[in-house]
Amino acid sequence: MDPVGVPGRCRLVHADAGPAPGLRARVPTGGDRRYPALGAAGRRIHPQGAGPVSSLAGRLIGPLAALAVLAGCATFPEAQPLERVDTGSGYRYANLEGAENSEELFVILSFSGGGTRAAALAYGVLEKLRDSWVEMDGESRNLLDEVDVISSVSGGSFTAAYYGLQRDAIFEEGGRFQRQFLYRDVESDLKRRLLSPFNWARLASPTYGRIELAEEVYQQLLFDRASFADLADGGRKPFLLINATDMDKGSQFTFVQSQLDPMCVDLDSIPLSRAVAASSNFPIAFTPLTLNSYPGRCGYQEPPWVANALEGLNTNPRRYYRARHWQRYQEPERDYVHLLDGGVSDNIGLRPALDALRAPTLQEVEWSVLNKMNRELVDKLVVIVVDAKSENLAADVDTSPRSPGPRQVINTISTTPLANYSFDTVELLREALRDRADAQRLSLDAGTGMHQIDLYYIYVGFDQLTDDAERERFQGIPTRFRLPDEEVDALRHVGAELLEQSPCFQQLVGQRDGSTGRLCSH
Template sequence: GILFVMCLFLLGACATVHPNPKLEEEIDLVEVSNRKLNPPDRSDEVFFIMTLSGGGTRAAAMAYGVMEALNQVEIPVAAISTGASASRPLLKEVDMISSVSGGSFTSAYYGLYEDRLFDDFKDRFLYRNVQSALIWRILNPFNWGKFLTTGFGRSNLAADYYDKILFDDATFGDMLGNDGPMVMIQATDIIDGYTFTFTPYFFSMICSDLREIPVSFAVTASSSFPGAFNGMSLYNYGGTCGNKSPAWVHDAFAKNDPLDISYQLAKRDLAYRDSETKKYVHLYDGGVSDNLGLRSPFQSLVQLGKTKEFEKLGLGNTKRVVFVIVNAQISKSKDNVFLSHLPNTPRTGRSLGSAMTTIMNSGNFDTLFIFKEYLKRAQEKGSLTEIYPIHLAFENLKDPEERQFFENVSTALALPEETVDKLIEVSGRLLYKNKEFLRLVKDLGGTIRDKKAMTGKTDSELLETLK
């Protein structure tokens, strides 16, 4: 009996389903991006990007806490656009949200339903024991037939469950059609190591229609940790729909500098447009290639900075670029600390988990370092007028006991309600105590509502720290 269950478990690990339809008509990528990045009610002087890291429910709660805190900041409309004197939440100024793994649950829900996030997301997801529910579905005999006959795997069961409890069968067509920010859900192309992003541009490369893709499919791919889940796969129809590479790709190949990031991105572009060589795209947890969710918007910024695409997308008036990086990373997991006290080499399963955590943490540092250096050079060249790099992480907490508490929070998809609430509170506090964020609020003439409960300080006391 146990052997049979293990066989089913392995079958569930290998099965794949490809739901993506071929693109029948060319999509105007500039029009889609214009609508999402530059709507009439959002500032054309502020380009606001959020990145949400991986880390299970811990990361999802941290992302929620930062969004809730941004929603409590009021910015005068006169400071961000022309028109009548009024105010609006700073959260409404977010143009782009890039997310990985646990952070993708929060970004996708906000991308679909916006302010509804604050009404029911905690009950629908953050307070729910998602992990136990997924395990029960895998072991439920009623689902074994799917493993054996329909090509379903563990990740497909997870996607169905996420639709049931959270996404209500919504597709990217629903998300792209509303007035919310551009949401970039990241996964890892496990074959070539690329960061694959669920955006119109990536799907134009593989000649598939993103509008028909379930949001749950993307979130599942983004959070399919190798070993625990089987990943998700897409057909690649690249080269069959007439979509051509943009000008920056040809420019990059003409310069022929392998050390230039644009050259590497151009190679990726070419690979996806060649379906004869690359017939499938196999996707796993986005954290494998970038656990901060920072690389895709950073790469977009590099591309835009080298061309006139800023003007094409209606971003030519940009005066301030804001990056809020929500980093749920911990310095060292409990398991790694435990393994450090063992005299013997860890067994394969534990070694794999430990290695993945180490790779992700190391990659986070490299990504942040490269990003920081790029911003520094951009400011020196004057290509970006004013930059606000706002990095939020548990390591910013000054109290060692509090920092240790949050760094010991599990990355599982199940946390006690009390822990979730603490994560939400500390995330807002980290934002409100960040000097770059306070500089942004001051420059925009904003005010922070309910700041006393979050930080114990008033607006004047908070802004005094900038003097």
């Protein structure tokens, strides 16, 4: 598939490659009766008095016609339909279980949004995990190799996706990820693509938007033509959950095959660059990203948990609404899904982990941690939340009697709800872990034999910094795709430092005893 075209339609190319082949105005050498001003050799014959003006107009006909054709055929790349649902193929958690990674030490990472600030902080955490080891069953295990799932949104998705695709190559000093993204002025790349006259005609198309231009930039800088098929073929953990937001439902949309099964869409046909673009699709700055949907065409069978959940509005409303959204993807008239930034629905990427701790079956959540704990497959559960949230420390609106201006109001309504929602999500996760720890303790006291699991919740965020000036410095770093090199260096360092200083992390890497059912939450 052409990166910005659709099979069987117009062939398009990137802006920096010049006009698409076949779109130049051509003149037959023998003249053309339809254009009497053209001579036998295709030379223009100027009527008396016409002169250079008519000549200039003639020269513009070809390029203008080409741009008109280009605008007419520019469209988003189509995802391919799934012929039939096959749980034994595609990018699914179960299909990665053959990798050298044990589930008895189950590690979940969540990477928040926040542009390059978030990407660099997550990068620093990965660097620390690479250099950390834990003792289990008499053997030393590398913590990064033991990561089972990475859930990410927005800026954090760049780090997650590149690591999932390239593994340790992400750590090369001066390597592609550092050179082409982390230390690069990506904003200028995006602006150049937007300001190219070649792209203005493409943007005139109702099915081609600014998000397609952004995807082209990310593809060129980082991902080339890699798709989820490359992740599936690798068969290695971690399982990547790149999250966006479904604009129609307001719910989280995750790029995994199980999410696309009800839509009868083949995830293997979707480029990684497109998923990352959707995840980081900040509203207004970019247009919504559109995915095709082919409901009812692949023999999809609705799993039993959906009907069960629809009966529990009052007992489990979150599960009820998840089931409703699941059903809507199967409605035959819904041929498209429009996606926004993942931060709109969950700016720390933690909701999938919360669902995995609550879902009792693998049919509901394919990597259900609750199911694995109940089957005594997990001895240690580690959840590391990397939260790059910032604070608008310069606002200080309460120090002045003047009414805040539109810019301040927009900033508040676009950031405050996300921060509050993220806080609630963290508390829900901690509550779920406390409930499990309480149940284990009661079982141990009663001698009922519940499997005892060590539970670790580790938070990496600027709030953990004890020095006021340092904390304000990091919280004041803007959400952009362009940061000074020294700020990127500092973010990498503080990510590793905050993880290393976490009491729960220290307990994890220093613990040599067997599982005792303890909860460590800091």
